[in-house]
Amino acid sequence: MRLTLDFTNMLSRAVGEHGITEEEFDRACKKAEAALVSLRAKRDKIRWRDLPYNQTAIVREIKATAEWVRSSCESFVVLGIGGSALGPIAVQQALNHPRWNELPREKRNGPKFYVEDNVDPERMAALFDVIDPETTIFNVITKSGSTSETMAQLLTVMRTLIDLYGEEHLKDRLIATTDCEKGNLIGIAKQYGLKTFYVPEGVGGRFSELCPVGLLPAAVCGIDIETMLAGAALMDAVCDKDDVGKNPALMYAMLETAAMEKGANVGVLMPYADSLKYFADWYAQLWAESLGKKRGLERVGQTPVKALGVTDQHSQVQLYTDGPFDKTVTFLGVEKYRTEFTIPHAVDENPNVAFLSGHTFNELISAERRATEHAVTASGHMNKTILLPVVSAETIGQLIMFFELATAYAGEILGIDAYDQPGVEEGKNMTYALLGKKGYEGKLGEMNRQTERSLV
Ligand code: PA5
Numbered sequence: 001m002r003l004t005l006d007f008t009n010m011l012s013r014a015v016g017e018h019g020i021t022e023e024e025f026d027r028a029c030k031k032a033e034a035a036l037v038s039l040r041a042k043r044d045k046i047r048w049r050d051l052p053y054n055q056t057a058i059v060r061e062i063k064a065t066a067e068w069v070r071s072s073c074e075s076f077v078v079l080g081i082g083g084s085a086l087g088p089i090a091v092q093q094a095l096n097h098p099r100w101n102e103l104p105r106e107k108r109n110g111p112k113f114y115v116e117d118n119v120d121p122e123r124m125a126a127l128f129d130v131i132d133p134e135t136t137i138f139n140v141i142t143k144s145g146s147t148s149e150t151m152a153q154l155l156t157v158m159r160t161l162i163d164l165y166g167e168e169h170l171k172d173r174l175i176a177t178t179d180c181e182k183g184n185l186i187g188i189a190k191q192y193g194l195k196t197f198y199v200p201e202g203v204g205g206r207f208s209e210l211c212p213v214g215l216l217p218a219a220v221c222g223i224d225i226e227t228m229l230a231g232a233a234l235m236d237a238v239c240d241k242d243d244v245g246k247n248p249a250l251m252y253a254m255l256e257t258a259a260m261e262k263g264a265n266v267g268v269l270m271p272y273a274d275s276l277k278y279f280a281d282w283y284a285q286l287w288a289e290s291l292g293k294k295r296g297l298e299r300v301g302q303t304p305v306k307a308l309g310v311t312d313q314h315s316q317v318q319l320y321t322d323g324p325f326d327k328t329v330t331f332l333g334v335e336k337y338r339t340e341f342t343i344p345h346a347v348d349e350n351p352n353v354a355f356l357s358g359h360t361f362n363e364l365i366s367a368e369r370r371a372t373e374h375a376v377t378a379s380g381h382m383n384k385t386i387l388l389p390v391v392s393a394e395t396i397g398q399l400i401m402f403f404e405l406a407t408a409y410a411g412e413i414l415g416i417d418a419y420d421q422p423g424v425e426e427g428k429n430m431t432y433a434l435l436g437k438k439g440y441e442g443k444l445g446e447m448n449r450q451t452e453r454s455l456v
Pocket residue numbers: 081082083084141142143144145146147150204205206207289421424
């Protein structure tokens with residue numbers, strides 16, 4: 001059982017003049033073939049592709065730690081941001097009960113789960129209103145080991161735990177996930193004897209969901225991480241095929257980059273399942289941060305937009321149909337939802353409402369997806385559909401690898417480095433300067449020299 005990609009509606013034969021013509025398709029195919037070759041040449045650098053295959057020992061360790069966490073706490077809190085947070089959120093939302101934290105303990109297959117991925121002071125304070133440090137285990141995740149947001153959260157949590165239980169008990173309540181050498185967290189972890197997991201070399205933040213960054217939080221919440229990795233392995237093999245017609249990630253990258261050339265600067269991902277809502281957030285970071293780059297004097301990239309079907313039909317779809325031809329829409333559908341829910345009979349005497357009765361919510365959401373797909377196509381806008389047979393650990397593993405590879409292929413086609421993030425680093429450095437970190441005084445001068453404010 002694997003995901004499929006239907007790209008018919010990207011083509012001009014389906015959507016008319018704003019679609020990809022046969023000639024453009026053939027040209028894009030050649031670029032895609034070259035991208036396949038150049039990505040293969042980088043194989044030993046893109047170590048995130050090894051993750052489905054080389055983690056037997058680490059998975060054992062993760063499962064053992066997860067068992068300890070599950071049996072010793074009521075709440076599990078991830079401290080992290082960007083690639084150290086979005087994957088854990090997406091996978092938890094996809095694979096566990098949508099109201100996980102509100103479920104009574106006996107119906108919840110693990111502790112309550114929180115991911116703190118911001119430094120809004122109100123949110124930080126609010127966390128301590130809902131958790132009890134006595135029954136909480138924290139997992140601080142930062143590949144670089146130096147991100148200010150995560151470090152500020154870590155300091156807050158450490159102070160609280162040290163004041164309550166003493167330094168020697170930090171290791172009972174705090175787990176670190178970081179680089180084995182670089183950054184500040186590794187030193188702190190060693191100093192306090194924290195259980196530590198490593199982000200392997202060649203696995204960048206936004207490509208790290210399938211390493212301990214994502215696997216530990218998932219395992220703590222009872223998710224079958226081995227099956228997730230098996231799904232990723234299957235997709236890795238499928239998306240290594242030479243024939244672009246049989247390689248969905250390469251096809252996705254090829255069509256999306258061809259669409260960018262035609263002015264599609266916006267790429268909407270619209271899952272038709274609440275369980276996949278945060279998957280769109282994870283994808284948005286992956287696509288934006290990997291592909292939004294300078295290429296010589298040019299700028300490339302595509303702005304990812306996250307939408308939710310059917311909710312955003314009543315918010316965004318007007319724009320997607322009658323608005324400018326500057327976007328593609330990718331529908332993310334589910335063939336079989338995990339629950340079937342029938343719309344009951346209640347007002348049989350009113351046929352304008354009663355027609356719904358006897359149908360299921362499943363039928364309704366699928367019909368709305370197909371109807372919206374039709375409306376977007378009929379209005380001449382390029383779109384495609386990724387269909388998951390079901391949302392499961394296996395298909396989520398597939399979807400993660402699918403988008404990682406699509407992003408990597410798109411990076412090759414665009415001729416940019418998909419694995420750096422100089423723009424993000426610049427913001428991080430400016431923050432250091434503003435908060436007085438030693439060595440960043442020059443940056444402060446740079447900022448002060450910027451144009452005077454124009455205020456109204
Ligand atoms: O993809 C990336 O590399 C970034 O978005 C990082 O995930 C983000 O900046 C957080 O970095 P770190 O995990 O080093 O704290």
